[in-house]
């Protein structure tokens with residue numbers, strides 16, 4: 001008779017272990033505490049496209065999240081690339097040489113891909129908790145949110161090792177949710193320029209000014225471990241500044257959600273970010289319908 005195989009525990013962490021439910025009563029949407037969190041986040045998102053739920057992850061659980069990143073750090077796909085704000089890597093001769101489209105800056109950070117996480121680990125539990133998706137949907141004023149179905153880009157961690165930076169760019173997703181797990185000792189600061197472009201206006205001139213060092217509209221976020229950040233990165237230029245060479249690495253867990261279920265990423269961007277793509281990406285590319293005409 002074959003012996004019973006021991007299954008790995010499906011989930012060893014409950015939400016209460018991970019989230020400070022006193023301050024963030026995620027499962028109680030009609031409670032005053034929940035309403036207060038949502039109202040504050042909505043104000044930030046409306047005003048500057050950014051909201052921070054400070055101390056969302058319990059201090060004790062932040063260490064667990066960091067251990068999970070360290071266990072998977074070997075799976076990080078590092079990209080050393082010179083990119084323009086639209087993630088393009090080659091010049092476009094239809095624009096002048098000094099145009100932002102032809103301005104390329106260094107990106108040296110890496111991503112731990114979605115398929116590196118074990119289902120039921122603390123990071124995955126936090127990402128997939130329906131109560132968290134409900135809270136985020138309420139903050140973002142959308143009817144519902146679904147975990148991004150992309151097998152690589154749904155749940156990731158952005159790794160910036162000493163000396164690395166993630167230069168100025170726009171995201172392809174409308175918004176991103178980030179939990180800062182380990183800040184750098186020096187550098188590694190998230191900076192952004194709220195709503196510098198819109199679906200109707202690329203605002204090349206304003207973007208060029210920022211790339212040239214204009215700090216007048218730049219905001220810097222000094223996040224602490226366990227802070228959850230909701231950020232609209234499609235229209236807000238942003239970056240992670242260079243981590244000091246003598247600092248420890250910066251680790252951030254990134255949770256991607258979509259308004260519709262079953263959404264998956266672009267083939268070229270997937271290859272760029274993760275160094276590979278899966279058959280699902282090729283299939284999705286064939287079916288894709290664009291939602292706007294922005295450069296990317």
Ligand SMILES: O=C(O)CCC(=O)C(=O)O
Nearest residue numbers: 158166171178190240252
């Ligand atoms: O690590 C972060 O805080 C954000 C990184 C980022 O901008 C991105 O992954 O697109």
Ligand SMILES: [Fe+2]
Nearest residue numbers: 170171233238
């Ligand atoms: Fe980004």
